[in-house]
Amino acid sequence: xxxxxxxxxxxxxxxxxxxxxxxxxxxxxxxxxxxxxxxxxxxxxxxxxxxxxxxxxxxxxxxxxxxxxxxxxxxxxxxxxxxxxxxxxxxxxxxxxxxxxxxxxxxxxxxxxxxxxxxxxxxxxxxxxxxxxxxxxxxxxxxxxxxxxxxxxxxxxxxxxxxxxxxxxxxxxxxxxxxxxxxxxxxxxxxxxxxxxxxxxxxxxxxxxxxxxxxxxxxxxxxxxxxxxxxxxxxxxxxxxxxxxxxxxxxxxxxxxxxxxxxxxxxxxxxxxxxxxxxxxxxxxxxxxxxxxxxxxxxxxxxxxxxxxxxxxxxxxxxxxxxxxxxxxxxxxxxxxxxxxxxxxxxxxxxxxxxxxxxxxxxxxxxxxxxxxxxxxxxxxxxxxxxxxxxxxxxxxxxxxxxxxxxxxxxxxxxxxxxxxxxxxxxxxxxxxxxxxxxxxxxxxxxxxxxxxxxxxxxxxxxxxxxxxxxxxx
Numbered sequence: 001x002x003x004x005x006x007x008x009x010x011x012x013x014x015x016x017x018x019x020x021x022x023x024x025x026x027x028x029x030x031x032x033x034x035x036x037x038x039x040x041x042x043x044x045x046x047x048x049x050x051x052x053x054x055x056x057x058x059x060x061x062x063x064x065x066x067x068x069x070x071x072x073x074x075x076x077x078x079x080x081x082x083x084x085x086x087x088x089x090x091x092x093x094x095x096x097x098x099x100x101x102x103x104x105x106x107x108x109x110x111x112x113x114x115x116x117x118x119x120x121x122x123x124x125x126x127x128x129x130x131x132x133x134x135x136x137x138x139x140x141x142x143x144x145x146x147x148x149x150x151x152x153x154x155x156x157x158x159x160x161x162x163x164x165x166x167x168x169x170x171x172x173x174x175x176x177x178x179x180x181x182x183x184x185x186x187x188x189x190x191x192x193x194x195x196x197x198x199x200x201x202x203x204x205x206x207x208x209x210x211x212x213x214x215x216x217x218x219x220x221x222x223x224x225x226x227x228x229x230x231x232x233x234x235x236x237x238x239x240x241x242x243x244x245x246x247x248x249x250x251x252x253x254x255x256x257x258x259x260x261x262x263x264x265x266x267x268x269x270x271x272x273x274x275x276x277x278x279x280x281x282x283x284x285x286x287x288x289x290x291x292x293x294x295x296x297x298x299x300x301x302x303x304x305x306x307x308x309x310x311x312x313x314x315x316x317x318x319x320x321x322x323x324x325x326x327x328x329x330x331x332x333x334x335x336x337x338x339x340x341x342x343x344x345x346x347x348x349x350x351x352x353x354x355x356x357x358x359x360x361x362x363x364x365x366x367x368x369x370x371x372x373x374x375x376x377x378x379x380x381x382x383x384x385x386x387x388x389x390x391x392x393x394x395x396x397x398x399x400x401x402x403x404x405x406x407x408x409x410x411x412x413x414x415x416x417x418x419x420x421x422x423x424x425x426x427x428x429x430x431x432x433x434x435x436x437x438x439x440x441x442x443x444x445x446x447x448x449x450x451x452x453x454x455x456x457x458x459x460x461x462x463x464x465x466x467x468x469x470x471x472x473x474x
Contacts, residue, residue: 033103033106033107033155036099036102036103036155036159037052037054037096037099039159040052040096040099040159040162040163040166043159043160043163043167043287044163044166044167044170044451046447046451047082047167047170047171047447047448047451048082048086048166048167048170049079049082049083050079050082050083050086050087052086052092052096052166053086053087054093054096054097054100055087055093064087064088067083067087068084068087068088071083071084072084072258072259072260073260074260075260075261075262075263076177076259076260076261076262077262078174078177078178081173081177081246081249081250082170082173082174084250084251084252085169085170085173085249085250085251086166086170088250088251088252089169089173089249089250089251090251091169092166092169095162095165095166095169096162098158098162099158099159099162102154102155102158102159103155105151105154105155106151106152106154106155109147109148109150109151110144110148110151112144113144146301149301150298150301153294153297153298153301154298156294157291157294157295157298160287160290160291160294161291163287164287164288164291164452164453167287167448167451167453168453169249171444171448171453172249173246173249173250174441174444174447174448175441175444176242176245176246176248176249177246178265178437178440178441178444179242179245179246179437179441180239180242180243180245180246180259180261181261181262181264181265181437182242182265182433182434182436182437183235183238183239183241183242183243184239184242184243184261184263185263185264185265185433186235186238186239186430186433186434187235187236187238187239188263189426189429189430189433190228190231190232190235190430191232191235192426193228193231193232193426193427193430194228194229194231194232196426197221197224197225197228198225198228200221200224200225201221201222201224201225204217204218204221204222205218243259243261246259247259264433265433265436265437265440266440267390267436268383268386268387268390268436268439272379272380272383273379273443273446275376278372278376278446278450279372283365283368283369283372285450285451285452286368286450286451286452287451287452287453288364288368288452288453289361289364289365289368289452290452292357292360292361292364292365293361295357295360295361296354296357296358296361299350299353299354299357300354368452371449372449372450375442375445375446375449376446378442378445378446379439379442379443379445379446381442382435382438382439382441382442382443383439383442385435385438385439386432386435386436386438386439388435389428389431389432389435389436390432393428393431393432394428394429394432397424397425397428398425400421400424400425401421401425404417404421
C-alpha cells in the first residue's frame with residue numbers, strides 16, 4: 001500500500017515537472033530591450049554629432065546646463081546649435097522617454113499570462129465542500145512566442161519613429177540657424193544702406209537750401225530715404241523674429257541665455273556634392289523606407305497570428321481539488337466553439353490591412369526617389385545662383401565702384417552718383433547673402449531628404465533691393 005502511494009506521488013511529481021518544462025519552453029527568456037538610445041543615435045549620427053542623453057536626475061540636468069552655458073559663450077556654430085537643441089529641447093527628451101515606455105511594453109508582453117485561482121464553497125444538508133480551482137489561458141500561453149515577436153517588431157518601429165522625429169527637430173534647428181545668421185548679416189548691410197542714403201538726403205537738403213539743387217531732385221532723395229527706412233524696420237523685425245525662432249528650437253527661455261551669432265554666413269564650398277554620393281546608400285537608408293518595411297512585416301506577422309487563431313479565440317484549462325477530500329481532482333477545459341464566427345472576416349480584414357500597408361510602402365518608395373531628385377536639383381540650382389553672385393555680380397560691382405571713384409576724383413560725376421553706386425554695391429552684396437542663405441538651406445534639405453525626414457519649406461524673407469536709378473544723374 002505504501003509502495004502504491006509512493007508511486008502515485010512520483011507520477012504526480014513527473015506530471016508537474018513536465019508541465020513546468022512545457023511552460024518554460026513556451027515562455028522562453030525575458031526579452032532584453034538592449035540599448036535603444038544608442039541605436040537611435042546610430043540612425044541619426046550623420047546629422048547629430050552629439051550623443052543623445054536622457055536626463056533623469058538633477059545632477060544630469062546641472063551638467064547639461066553647464067555644458068549649454070559653455071557653448072553660449074562663443075559665437076554659435078551649427079554643430080553647437082544642434083548640441084544645445086539635443087540637450088535642452090524638451091521635445092527631444094519627450095521622444096527619449098517614448099523609448100522607455102515602449103521598452104516597458106515589450107517586457108510586459110514577454111511575461112507569462114497570469115493564472116487564475118477560484119475558491120468555491122458548497123453547503124448541502126449541513127454538509128459543505130470547498131473546492132480550489134487553478135486555471136490559466138492556454139491559448140495565450142501557446143501564442144506567447146508569436147505575440148512577443150510582434151512586440152519586438154513594434155519596438156523596432158518605435159525606435160525608427162523616435163529617430164525620425166528627433167531628426168525633424170534637428171532639421172528645424174538647421175533652418176532656424178541659417179535664417180537667424182542670414183537675417184543678422186542682412187540687417188548689418190541694410191544699416192549701411194540706410195547710413196549712405198541718409199547722408200545723401202542730408203546733403204541734398206543742404207544743397208537745396210543753398211540753391212544748388214532743385215526741389216524735384218531733393219524729393220527724389222527723400223523718397224529713397226523713406227523706402228530705405230521701411231526696409232530697415234523690416235530687416236530689424238526679421239532679425240529679431242528669426243533669432244527668437246532659433247532660441248525656441250534650442251529650448252532657451254531665460255533672459256540671461258543670449259545668443260552670440262556669427263557676423264556672416266560661411267562661404268559656399270568650391271564644389272558640389274556629387275549625385276552618386278546622394279544615391280550611394282539608395283533608398284534603403286531612409287528612415288521612412290525602413291519604417292514602412294517594418295510596418296509591412298509587422299502586419300504580415302499579425303496576419304499569420306490571425307490565421308493561426310482563426311477558429312479558436314479562447315482556450316482555458318482549469319485544475320480543481322476538493323479541500324476535504326484530497327484524493328478528489330477535477331479538470332476542466334473551456335473552448336470557444338466557432339458556430340457563428342468562423343474568423344473569416346478577421347482573416348479578410350488582416351489581408352486588406354496587409355495590402356494597404358504594401359501599397360503605402362510602395363508609395364513611400366516612389367515619393368522618396370522623387371524627393372531625392374527634387375532636393376538635389378534645388379541644391380544644385382541654389383549653388384549655381386550663389387556662385388553667380390560671388391563670381392560675377394560682386395566683382396562687376398566692385399569694378400564699377402572703382403571706376404566711379406576715379407570719375408568722381410576727376411570731377412566727371414557728382415557725389416550723388418557716387419552714393420547711388422555705393423548703394424548698388426551693397427544691394428549686390430545683399431542679394432549674395434540671400435543666395436548664400438538659400439544654398440545652405442537647400443543643403444540642409446538635401447541632407448535630411450537623404451535620411452527620409454519630412455522637411456517643411458524654409459521660412460525665409462528676402463530683403464528688398466533699393467532702386468537707386470532715380471537718384472543718379474545729378
